[in-house]
Amino acid sequence: MLDPRLLRNDPQSVAVALARRGFEFDAAGYAALEEKRKALQTRAESLQAERNQRSKAIGKAKAAGEDIEPLKEAVAGLGAQLDQAKAELETIAEQLNDIQSGLPNLPDADMPDGADEDDNVVVRHWGEPPSFDFEVADHVAVGEKLHGLDAATAAKITGARFTIMQGGVARLHRALIAYMIDKHVASGYTEVNVPYIVNSKSLYGTGQLPKFGDDLFRLAEPDDYYLIPTAEVPVSNMVAGEIVEPERLPLRYVAHTPCFRAEAGSAGRDVRGMIRQHQFEKVELINIAHPDQSDACHEAMLASAESVLQDLELAYRVVDLCGGDIGFSAARTFDLEVWLPSQQTYREISSISNTRDFQARRMGARYRDAETGKPRLLHTLNGSGVAAGRALVAVLENHQRADGSVGVPAALRPYMGGIDVIEPTVE
RNA sequence: GGAGAGGUGGCCGAGUGGUCGAAGGCGCUCCCCUGCUAAGGGAGUAAGGGGUUUAUAGCCCCUUCGAGGGUUCGAAUCCCUCCCUCUCCGCCA
Numbered sequence: 001m002l003d004p005r006l007l008r009n010d011p012q013s014v015a016v017a018l019a020r021r022g023f024e025f026d027a028a029g030y031a032a033l034e035e036k037r038k039a040l041q042t043r044a045e046s047l048q049a050e051r052n053q054r055s056k057a058i059g060k061a062k063a064a065g066e067d068i069e070p071l072k073e074a075v076a077g078l079g080a081q082l083d084q085a086k087a088e089l090e091t092i093a094e095q096l097n098d099i100q101s102g103l104p105n106l107p108d109a110d111m112p113d114g115a116d117e118d119d120n121v122v123v124r125h126w127g128e129p130p131s132f133d134f135e136v137a138d139h140v141a142v143g144e145k146l147h148g149l150d151a152a153t154a155a156k157i158t159g160a161r162f163t164i165m166q167g168g169v170a171r172l173h174r175a176l177i178a179y180m181i182d183k184h185v186a187s188g189y190t191e192v193n194v195p196y197i198v199n200s201k202s203l204y205g206t207g208q209l210p211k212f213g214d215d216l217f218r219l220a221e222p223d224d225y226y227l228i229p230t231a232e233v234p235v236s237n238m239v240a241g242e243i244v245e246p247e248r249l250p251l252r253y254v255a256h257t258p259c260f261r262a263e264a265g266s267a268g269r270d271v272r273g274m275i276r277q278h279q280f281e282k283v284e285l286i287n288i289a290h291p292d293q294s295d296a297c298h299e300a301m302l303a304s305a306e307s308v309l310q311d312l313e314l315a316y317r318v319v320d321l322c323g324g325d326i327g328f329s330a331a332r333t334f335d336l337e338v339w340l341p342s343q344q345t346y347r348e349i350s351s352i353s354n355t356r357d358f359q360a361r362r363m364g365a366r367y368r369d370a371e372t373g374k375p376r377l378l379h380t381l382n383g384s385g386v387a388a389g390r391a392l393v394a395v396l397e398n399h400q401r402a403d404g405s406v407g408v409p410a411a412l413r414p415y416m417g418g419i420d421v422i423e424p425t426v427e
Numbered sequence: 428g429g430a431g432a433g434g435u436g437g438c439c440g441a442g443u444g445g446u447c448g449a450a451g452g453c454g455c456u457c458c459c460c461u462g463c464u465a466a467g468g469g470a471g472u473a474a475g476g477g478g479u480u481u482a483u484a485g486c487c488c489c490u491u492c493g494a495g496g497g498u499u500c501g502a503a504u505c506c507c508u509c510c511c512u513c514u515c516c517g518c519c520a
Contacts, residue, residue, distance in 0.1 A: 004476095005483090037477095038477080038478085041476090041477060041478090041489085042477075042478065042488095044489085045476095045477065045478085045488060045489045045490090046488075046489090048488085048489060048490090049487095049488055049489070051500075051501085052488095052489090052501085054500070054501090055445075055499095055500050055501040056445070056446075056501080057500095058445075058500055058501070059444095059445030059446065059500090059501070060445080060446065062445075063445075063446075068500085071500075072500050073500095074500090075500045075501090076500080078500085079500080243437065243474095245437080364475095368437075372483090373455080373456075373472080374474095374483085375437095375473095375474075376483095
């Protein structure tokens with residue numbers, strides 16, 4: 001949510017800023033609605049003030065043993081007027097609120113302009129895409145050869161966009177997760193284990209609702225809950241409604257969770273393999289920061305995620321998302337894209353965003369300002385460190401060998417019982 | 428699931444229809460005292476919103492005692508619904 005004061009005082013500048021991300025904001029219409037709101041609110045509040053005053057007078061008269069009947073008669077007409085004024089105000093307030101909750105975040109000044117992902121700016125590359133002296137297989141073929149990936153059986157059990165991992169591949173997946181969590185904990189993150197099911201309020205707080213409900217799996221019964229699309233939702237909402245003492249900042253959390261996404265609207269995309277699943281696992285980094293710290297936190301999170309890929313010996317590039325590609329809640333986002341030999345291209349494996357006070361305002365997440373003692377909105381940041389499913393894909397593809405085996409990066413060997421290669425198993 | 432208790436400010440905790448945004452305590456801030464430390468004395472200290480305004484200063488006003496309805500001139504206090512927490516029982520990983 002954007003600062004309502006900014007929307008009121010300078011809707012035109014908001015419209016200009018949001019246009020950079022291809023969002024059309026009707027500043028004039030909003031301003032007109034605001035004018036109405038102001039008039040209605042002033043009227044409702046002055047009626048309320050009058051009634052409060054009169055009621056107080058009745059109280060005093062009664063305490064003094066006076067006859068209060070005439071005083072009560074004098075208030076008689078006020079109630080109906082007040083109710084009507086309140087109802088009118090509420091109608092307008094709802095309209096304003098609907099508009100506000102649908103507005104995406106203001107982009108940072110540094111965010112690149114652009115219409116779509118083709119306009120994202122490549123910041124840097126790390127590592128060389130590996131060369132192979134045999135014909136590379138994609139991760140599906142590699143996984144099948146290892147008897148480690150089985151989409152068909154998962155489809156029987158559930159449906160499309162699910163996978164069964166087994167044997168060495170399942171263990172590799174688990175190793176990736178354990179390694180990543182341990183690494184981030186070693187660099188100062190606090191490991192948290194959080195609910196994978198959340199209520200709508202939490203999803204509103206991080207910005208998935210009300211606009212993006214179609215992307216979510218919803219549990220209608222026995223409660224109106226949702227499966228999380230990312231750990232960002234439960235972890236960020238840990239500070240919802242809280243006032244955090246400044247000396248605790250930044251809060252740095254790492255969480256491993258499954259993520260559930262309906263993938264509405266992506267039918268036909270990445271249908272083969274594990275790139276785009278309804279269920280995948282992710283190690284997520286969350287920072288809850290003082291506004292002065294948030295840029296530094298953003299950089300540090302990016303570095304943390306990068307070092308995972310470096311440890312895994314995977315070539316990647318860092319991309320600065322442009323206005324046409326950046327997410328609803330983010331002011332600035334860096335993606336990590338890992339090299340996939342089968343596709344001869346870089347694919348997203350991590351997305352690291354600073355939402356500034358956008359989510360904090362929706363969640364009511366604040367810190368106490370050391371100087372003024374007043375509560376101020378926090379900044380929240382989230383980033384994958386990294387997506388486990390896609391990391392598995394990247395390792396299978398980049399470390400595959402001609403004989404169908406897959407090399408285990410040194411960083412993962414302690415988590416793989418010391419083995420340095422996954423061999424095809426006989427069923 | 429059954430029975431009971433409870434949800435009040437940063438925290439703890441009083442408060443069963445009016446003068447209560449709310450006693451008291453803790454914490455915090457400032458001042459005084461004490462040659463350090465500890466203790467002591469005094470003052471202050473909720474949040475959100477609107478109007479006015481160059482202003483997140485001041486002033487005026489509204490709202491908020493788990494959430495939402497209701498009764499009433501007036502609700503933290505009474506009634507209804509829901510949510511959450513705790514205790515005991517049941518069940519269960």
